[in-house]
Amino acid sequence: MTKTKYVSESLTTMTEMIFPNDTNTLGNLMGGNLMRMMDVVGAICAQKHSNRIVVTASVDNVSFKESIPLGSVVTLQAKVTRAFSSSMEVVIDVWAEDIPAQQRVSTNKAFFTFVAVDQSGRPIDVPISLTETEEEKALYDGALRRRQLRLVLAGRMKPSDATELKSFLNAGE
Numbered sequence: 001m002t003k004t005k006y007v008s009e010s011l012t013t014m015t016e017m018i019f020p021n022d023t024n025t026l027g028n029l030m031g032g033n034l035m036r037m038m039d040v041v042g043a044i045c046a047q048k049h050s051n052r053i054v055v056t057a058s059v060d061n062v063s064f065k066e067s068i069p070l071g072s073v074v075t076l077q078a079k080v081t082r083a084f085s086s087s088m089e090v091v092i093d094v095w096a097e098d099i100p101a102q103q104r105v106s107t108n109k110a111f112f113t114f115v116a117v118d119q120s121g122r123p124i125d126v127p128i129s130l131t132e133t134e135e136e137k138a139l140y141d142g143a144l145r146r147r148q149l150r151l152v153l154a155g156r157m158k159p160s161d162a163t164e165l166k167s168f169l170n171a172g173e
């Protein structure tokens with residue numbers, strides 16, 4: 001298996017049109033339907049990075065900044081920010097577009113964690129992620145503290161072991 005892979009190699013974009021079946025009674029996209037699309041695009045991206053089956057291990061805070069009306073065209077972009085051992089943090093950005101009005105707004109952003117597994121569902125190592133752009137480097141640098149925060153919140157890491165997170169929170173004291 002390749003031991004390293006550039007972030008750009010697994011960049012994944014998905015475009016969907018919002019139909020009546022996708023909406024709530026106000027005619028806007030249901031949050032759960034959007035989260036399903038985010039899960040799918042993120043999983044495809046993590047599969048491309050690892051060339052493995054992946055499972056969703058966690059979803060960080062998902063904010064709904066703007067509602068997405070019926071007829072909108074939604075674009076989701078998923079990018080690996082950093083690969084750890086078997087897990088990959090993937091950032092998913094979402095934009096909604098009213099094509100006739102030529103308007104495009106950023107509506108959502110969230111960090112998902114996917115874990116590569118073998119045929120028996122056991123975690124398996126993935127390639128190291130390599131960054132090329134300043135944006136990719138910044139996302140990579142922040143990934144360790146985000147990982148520590150989510151593992152502490154999930155009860156999988158002792159707060160005292162979250163050294164990167166602590167030094168970030170204490171910065172500027």
Ligand SMILES: CC(=O)SCCNC(=O)CCNC(=O)[C@H](O)C(C)(C)COP(=O)(O)OP(=O)(O)OC[C@H]1O[C@@H](n2cnc3c(N)ncnc32)[C@H](O)[C@@H]1OP(=O)(O)O
Nearest residue numbers: 039043054055056057058084085086087113115123150154
């Ligand atoms: C695409 C889909 O929708 S799949 C369907 C929804 N998802 C699922 O059904 C997944 C169900 N959960 C599982 O299968 C398991 O809990 C797994 C594979 C996620 C983790 O298995 P575990 O036996 O706990 O493995 P282990 O403790 O070795 O952790 C493996 C990795 O998962 C990471 N991990 C485990 N839990 C979490 C969590 N809550 N948040 C973030 N990362 C996590 C670990 O940090 C570790 O990462 P690393 O190898 O990069 O250091």
